[in-house]
Each structure stands twice: as C-alpha cells, then as structure tokens.
Amino acid sequence: KAGVTQTPRYLIKTRGQQVTLSCSPISGHRSVSWYQQTPGQGLQFLFEYFSETQRNKGNFPGRFSGRQFSNSRSEMNVSTLELGDSALYLCASSLLGSYYGYTFGSGTRLTVV
Amino acid sequence: DAKTTQPPSMDCAEGRAANLPCNHSTISGNEYVYWYRQIHSQGPQYIIHGLKNNETNEMASLIITEDRKSSTLILPHATLRDTAVYYCIVRVGGQSNYQLIWGAGTKLIIKP
Numbered sequence: 431k432a433g434v435t436q437t438p439r440y441l442i443k444t445r446g447q448q449v450t451l452s453c454s455p456i457s458g459h460r461s462v463s464w465y466q467q468t469p470g471q472g473l474q475f476l477f478e479y480f481s482e483t484q485r486n487k488g489n490f491p492g493r494f495s496g497r498q499f500s501n502s503r504s505e506m507n508v509s510t511l512e513l514g515d516s517a518l519y520l521c522a523s524s525l526l527g528s529y530y531g532y533t534f535g536s537g538t539r540l541t542v543v
Numbered sequence: 544d545a546k547t548t549q550p551p552s553m554d555c556a557e558g559r560a561a562n563l564p565c566n567h568s569t570i571s572g573n574e575y576v577y578w579y580r581q582i583h584s585q586g587p588q589y590i591i592h593g594l595k596n597n598e599t600n601e602m603a604s605l606i607i608t609e610d611r612k613s614s615t616l617i618l619p620h621a622t623l624r625d626t627a628v629y630y631c632i633v634r635v636g637g638q639s640n641y642q643l644i645w646g647a648g649t650k651l652i653i654k655p
Contacts, residue, residue, distance in 0.1 A: 434586070473587070473630070473645040486642055520586050531577055531634075531643065534586030 432457065434535035436521050442541045448509040451538045455502050455523030461485075462504040463532060464496060467518040476519075479504055480526065511542045546570060546633040547646035554652050561618040563649050565631030568612040575634040576607060577643060578616045580627040587630065590616065621653045 435454040443449050455462050463486075464476040475488040479498035496506040502523075508515055518539050522532035548566040555561040567576060575594050579587040591598055591605045593614070598605045604617040618625055628648040634641050 472647055475642055475645075478642070486636075522586070531579070531589045531592065532587075533589070536584075536586050 434521055434523050434533055436519075436535035436538050438538060439536065440539045440541075442543060443511050445511055445513060445542055447511050448507060449511060449540060450505050450507045451519055451521075451540075453504045453506075453521030453523075453535060455504070455521075456533055459523035459525055459533075460502055461524045461526055462498055462502065463522045463524070464504070464506050465520040465522065466490070467520055467537070468516075473520070476506065508540075513542050516540060516542045546574075546635075546644050547631045549629075549631050549646055549649045551647065552650040552652070554654055555618075555621045557623060557653050557655050558620055561621040561625065561651060561653070563616040563618075563629050563631075563651065564613065565615070565646075566613045567631070567633055570611055570633055571635075572611075576605070576611075576614050577632040577634055578603070578605065579630045579632060580625075581630065581648070582624075582627045590629075592634070621651075623653050623655065625651065626653045627651060 437452045461480045463478040465473050467473045477496050478486040482498045493509045498504045518537045520534055520537045522534045524532045575592050577592040578590040581587045591600055591603050593605045593607050607614045628650050630648040632643045632645050634643055
C-alpha cells in the first residue's frame with residue numbers, strides 16, 4: 431500500500447514568488463491535512479480538507495491556501511513568499527473517523543532566499 | 544496553544560526501557576492523548592493513543608494517570624533506531640472533525 435506522497439521534496443524560491451506543493455494521500459483516505467514545521471515554532475496546523483471542502487483552518491495569513499481534488503489529492507499554495515516561510519511542509523492523510531490519526535508524508539523542504 | 548508539556552531531551556541506554564513523560568493538566572474529558580515520533584528528515588509516525596485506560600501495541604505502552612493530567616510513553620527495549628523526537632499530542636474535536644494540538648516534543652537519544 432503506497433504511503434503519502436509529497437512533491438517536490440526540496441524547493442528553493444525567491445522572496446515575493448509563489449509556490450505550489452502537492453500531496454497524494456493513501457488510497458481511500460479522504461482527509462488531507464497540511465502542517466508547517468520550523469525549528470522555532472514546531473509543528474503548526476495549516477488546514478484540513480475533506481471531500482474537496484476545507485474543514486478546519488489554522489492561524490495562518492491568507493497567503494496560505496489550499497485545495498483538494500475529487501481524487502483526494504491536495505495542493506497548497508503560498509503567495510508572495512517571505513523569508514519566514516522557509517520550513518518543512520508536511521501533508522498527512524486519514525480516514526474519516528479514524529482513531530489512528532494521520533499518516534504523514536516525508537514533507538517538502540521549502541527554502542526562501 | 545500547546546496543551547502538553549514534555550522535557551526537551553532525554554537519554555536512554557540501548558536495551559533498556561525508555562520512559563517519556565508528558566503533562567496535559569488542562570485536558571478535557573473527551574480529548575485523546577496521542578504519541579507520534581519523528582526521525583530526522585522524515586514525517587511524523589503514529590505510535591499509540593489512549594483516552595483513559597492504559598494501552599499497549601507492538602511499538603509501545605501508554606500509561607495514563609487516573610486523573611488524566613499526565614501520561615508516560617514506554618518503549619520497552621529501546622534500540623538505536625528509536626532515537627527520534629517524540630511528540631505528546633492532544634486531539635481536540637469530535638470523531639469526524641478533529642485536530643491534533645502538537646507540543647514541542649522530547650528529543651530521545653538512545654546510547655549504545
């Protein structure tokens with residue numbers, strides 16, 4: 431059974447640019463969540479999608495957005511990149527109502543220069 | 544805001560039991576405690592979760608105090624591959640609409 435796949439693994443962007451990250455969940459999982467991980471702030475919840483609808487949202491500015499497609503694949507977009515957006519972005523998928531939490535991907539390491 | 548408090552780091556000898564404490568004194572009655580670990584450069588990995596009763600699986604045991612204000616994750620026979628950051632997490636929300644509130648984690652180093 432394939433795990434959660436995130437692409438690309440590494441990305442370097444210039445301040446002011448925008449970026450799109452992709453996440454393919456485990457087959458059958460309809461919920462996809464996104465997290466930002468930085469050394470200073472730890473793991474912070476960005477948003478969660480279920481059946482193409484945003485169900486939960488963390489406390490991030492509107493520059494951070496996402497969407498989910500009918501096949502459950504998800505993308506997140508960050509516009510007008512800032513140096514502080516440099517982080518590991520993690521995607522996790524889960525079954526609705528699963529008590530076994532999330533299965534995480536290996537993440538996309540974004541560096542803004 | 545984080546709902547858990549953990550020591551920032553711990554050491555354990557290989558082959559011994561690793562006991563990782565977590566304080567969650569503000570936890571509500573229907574909020575589960577989850578444990579994940581993150582090995583360097585990988586995504587977090589689920590370990591175990593519980594509500595009130597102690598739990599055990601092939602990876603670890605979870606001991607939750609009767610007042611639910613703290614818990615301990617036990618890795619019974621630690622190996623070098625168990626070196627990782629261990630996160631104690633509270634799950635808030637209902638069964639179909641929940642969030643995991645992550646703490647800062649404990650960096651566990653297993654020494655030969």
